[in-house]
Amino acid sequence: MKDKITKTNYIFFSVLIIAFFFTQKSFSQCSNCGSNYPPGTFTTTSSSWTNITTCQYGSEYSYGNLETGYIYQWSTEGTSWDTQLTLYPSTTCGSPAVLAYNDDYTPPGNYLSLIAYQPGTTSIRVLVSQYNCISNITCGTTKWRRIPTNPTISASSTTICNGQSVTLTASNISGDDNYIDIRWGTTNGGTEISADAYSVILSPTTTTTYYLQYFVKGGTSTNYSSVAGIYSNSTSITITVNQLSSPPESATASPSTICPGANVTLSYSGGSLGSGAVARWYSGSCGGTLVGTGNNITVSPTTTTTYYVRFEGTCNTTSCASVTVNVNTLSTTPSSINAVVNP
Numbered sequence: 147m148k149d150k151i152t153k154t155n156y157i158f159f160s161v162l163i164i165a166f167f168f169t170q171k172s173f174s175q176c177s178n179c180g181s182n183y184p185p186g187t188f189t190t191t192s193s194s195w196t197n198i199t200t201c202q203y204g205s206e207y208s209y210g211n212l213e214t215g216y217i218y219q220w221s222t223e224g225t226s227w228d229t230q231l232t233l234y235p236s237t238t239c240g241s242p243a244v245l246a247y248n249d250d251y252t253p254p255g256n257y258l259s260l261i262a263y264q265p266g267t268t269s270i271r272v273l274v275s276q277y278n279c280i281s282n283i284t285c286g287t288t289k290w291r292r293i294p295t296n297p298t299i300s301a302s303s304t305t306i307c308n309g310q311s312v313t314l315t316a317s318n319i320s321g322d323d324n325y326i327d328i329r330w331g332t333t334n335g336g337t338e339i340s341a342d343a344y345s346v347i348l349s350p351t352t353t354t355t356y357y358l359q360y361f362v363k364g365g366t367s368t369n370y371s372s373v374a375g376i377y378s379n380s381t382s383i384t385i386t387v388n389q390l391s392s393p394p395e396s397a398t399a400s401p402s403t404i405c406p407g408a409n410v411t412l413s414y415s416g417g418s419l420g421s422g423a424v425a426r427w428y429s430g431s432c433g434g435t436l437v438g439t440g441n442n443i444t445v446s447p448t449t450t451t452t453y454y455v456r457f458e459g460t461c462n463t464t465s466c467a468s469v470t471v472n473v474n475t476l477s478t479t480p481s482s483i484n485a486v487v488n489p
Contacts (some may be wrong), residue, residue: 175247176232176279179239179271180205187211187236187269188290194320195221195289198272204229204282207273209236212265216292217362217376219325220272221251221260225286228277231259236269245270246372248365249277260325262364262376264295293326294318297358297381305386307421307461308351312385315345316358327361327375334380335359348385355384388421391457393464399453403472406448410471413442414455423459432456432466449473 184199187209198208204227212218222229233246246261263270272290276282300317303310316328322344330339330346334357339346348356360378365371395416404410412427419425427443428434432454437445445453450473454466 175241175244176230176273176275177240178205178275178279178281179207179234179273180281182207182209182271184208190290190292192320193291193293193318195291198288198290200224200287201285202274202288203284203286204274204276204280207239207271208288209269209271210290212263212268212270213292214265214268215295217262217264217295217360217378218290218292219260219262219362219364220288220290221325222258222274223287223289225257225282226284227282227286228257229259229286230275230277230279231261232273232275233261233263234271234273235267236271239271239273244372246364248371250370251365260363260365261371262362262373264376293360293362293378296379297360299356299358299381299383301383301385303385304383305388306350307388308390309349311347311349313345313347314356314358314383316360319344319360325363327363329359329361331357331359333357334382335377350385350387353384353386355382357382388460390461391420391423391459391464392418393457394425394455394467397453397455397467397469399469399471402469403474404447405474406476407446409444409446411442411444412438412453412455412469414467417457417464419457420459420461422461423457425455426458428454428456428466432468445471447471447473 183202183206188198189211190196220231222231230249232244234243245267246263248259248261251258251260274288297316298318300315302313306312322328327342328344329337329341330343332338357380359380361375363375364373366374394414397414400411414425424439425441426436427438429437429451452468452470454468456466457464
């Protein structure tokens with residue numbers, strides 16, 4: 147007998163739970179389409195919020211034409227009553243044709259409702275209702291916008307030197323707010339850089355690819371919403387990082403002392419060549435008269451000379467290392483011979 151009562155109670159409560167969630171979902175999807183206001187069919191090309199009307203009653207609906215390649219959002223605002231939004235094809239008002247719906251955008255109990263939809267159906271009607279699917283004759287604002295499915299990135303520069311910064315911006319939307327997450331990562335769809343930022347300032351030390359994706363919110367993840375939100379496609383940009391040179395540590399001459407006209411090999415050691423860098427040798431001063439490039443160059447000085455070597459590249463020019471080649475003086479042939487006879 148006890149087992150039977152327990153089983154009966156289990157069935158009873160299961161039915162109640164199912165009925166509760168079905169009721170919540172039904173209340174979130176309204177079909178009390180009263181009248182069309184404002185009249186006409188609306189379009190938008192803006193990623194900024196645009197008012198459809200500032201005085202929409204509960205049970206009124208408006209028509210809109212959508213374009214593929216975008217994610218659309220609708221929101222209510224400024225009402226003194228609990229709003230609900232339900233999206234339908236323009237020719238329909240009732241299940242099972244619901245395209246999107248929301249009641250109580252986070253936090254629960256908030257009078258604002260928010261839906262997102264990616265067409266799909268391009269001719270729609272959006273219905274505003276008071277909870278739970280009833281009419282109201284107090285004004286409220288209904289607004290909408292469209293977010294591109296394919297984000298674009300603008301960069302202050304796509305090539306930098308190590309130690310410099312670059313600013314990346316989501317360039318095909320008007321800005322950030324609480325109803326969209328602008329996600330930046332170093333992996334496709336990732337948020338390693340930021341889970342929500344219109345622009346980011348980065349200082350990569352090596353060439354790096356960054357990814358951008360939009361998450362367009364559409365309510366919450368509960369039965370009060372059709373979807374919590376819609377992800378856009380992901381796009382990427384590669385920032386090339388050029389490296390700095392570090393100066394040569396020393397310069398040597400072999401041999402270091404010669405007679406005029408002899409050859410000398412000049413070499414450097416240490417340091418590092420950065421991006422696009424070349425070793426350049428000068429005489430007279432660091433950056434004076436160019437005598438050659440590279441390592442192990444040959445010179446033939448006729449007088450004692452100091453040579454300077456430095457690295458010159460895309461990002462920087464280093465300080466010099468130097469070495470002196472001593473040139474001995476040759477003897478000259480005597481021009482005459484004098485003889486003195488001793489008496």
